[in-house]
Amino acid sequence: MRPLIAPSVLASDFANLQSEVEMLNRSEADWLHIDIMDGRFVPNISFGFPVMEAIKKHAQKPMDVHLMIVEPELYIERFRAAGADVITVHLEACHHLHRTLQQIKATGAKAGVALNPHTSINLLEDIITDVDVVCLMSVNPGFGGQKFIENTYRKIEALKNLIISRNVDTLIEIDGGVNKQNAPLLLNSGADVLVAGNFVFSSEDPIRTIADLKKLSN
Numbered sequence: 001m002r003p004l005i006a007p008s009v010l011a012s013d014f015a016n017l018q019s020e021v022e023m024l025n026r027s028e029a030d031w032l033h034i035d036i037m038d039g040r041f042v043p044n045i046s047f048g049f050p051v052m053e054a055i056k057k058h059a060q061k062p063m064d065v066h067l068m069i070v071e072p073e074l075y076i077e078r079f080r081a082a083g084a085d086v087i088t089v090h091l092e093a094c095h096h097l098h099r100t101l102q103q104i105k106a107t108g109a110k111a112g113v114a115l116n117p118h119t120s121i122n123l124l125e126d127i128i129t130d131v132d133v134v135c136l137m138s139v140n141p142g143f144g145g146q147k148f149i150e151n152t153y154r155k156i157e158a159l160k161n162l163i164i165s166r167n168v169d170t171l172i173e174i175d176g177g178v179n180k181q182n183a184p185l186l187l188n189s190g191a192d193v194l195v196a197g198n199f200v201f202s203s204e205d206p207i208r209t210i211a212d213l214k215k216l217s218n
């Protein structure tokens with residue numbers, strides 16, 4: 001099967017956001033990955049609702065919104081109203097993860113859970129049947145352009161086994177340091193969705209780079 005490709009808008013040229021989004025519309029990208037950082041869950045601040053709404057105005061593809069924020073349950077409905085189609089919260093940021101996932105689904109969005117590199121797949125055992133997308137962080141969240149963490153392959157395999165054993169169709173998304181060297185291995189290990197920021201936006205021809213990722217299969 002072909003992977004879903006989700007370019008991370010964080011790596012785009014914010015001064016030309018409309019043309020960057022229009023470029024993604026013309027490309028084979030499946031989702032637009034939107035990173036929201038609050039300066040508390042992660043040591044960086046990206047952007048919030050007004051920028052998301054501006055992106056939504058021009059986007060013709062689903063918005064995959066990754067909330068790197070504390071207390072995400074306070075903002076779920078607002079992110080949905082701002083155009084989110086997939087809303088992913090961090091397991092480490094949720095006191096009541098099951099409740100927060102139900103809250104996301106009640107808005108009509110797909111519910112995602114992100115795991116930091118140190119967080120064990122075992123913690124998903126009692127929640128996996130309620131999750132549409134698991135986002136495995138393959139860098140420590142907070143910044144684009146970081147080096148891929150190799151232990152991610154092992155985590156993908158463990159997650160894939162859990163998904164198969166529970167007979168669910170949860171997607172496995174990989175976020176951080178994805179490039180043309182590791183993408184085939186990630187897909188072989190069981191990944192379904194590849195997030196790519198710098199690899200896409202720093203390339204000479206982002207549309208071609210996205211097409212090259214899309215050609216790979218899992």
Ligand SMILES: O=C(CO)[C@H](O)[C@H](O)COP(=O)(O)O
Nearest residue numbers: 141142144145176177197198
């Ligand atoms: O979630 C993120 C950072 O926390 C980004 O989506 C991720 O880092 C993608 O950027 P790159 O492909 O450049 O690593």
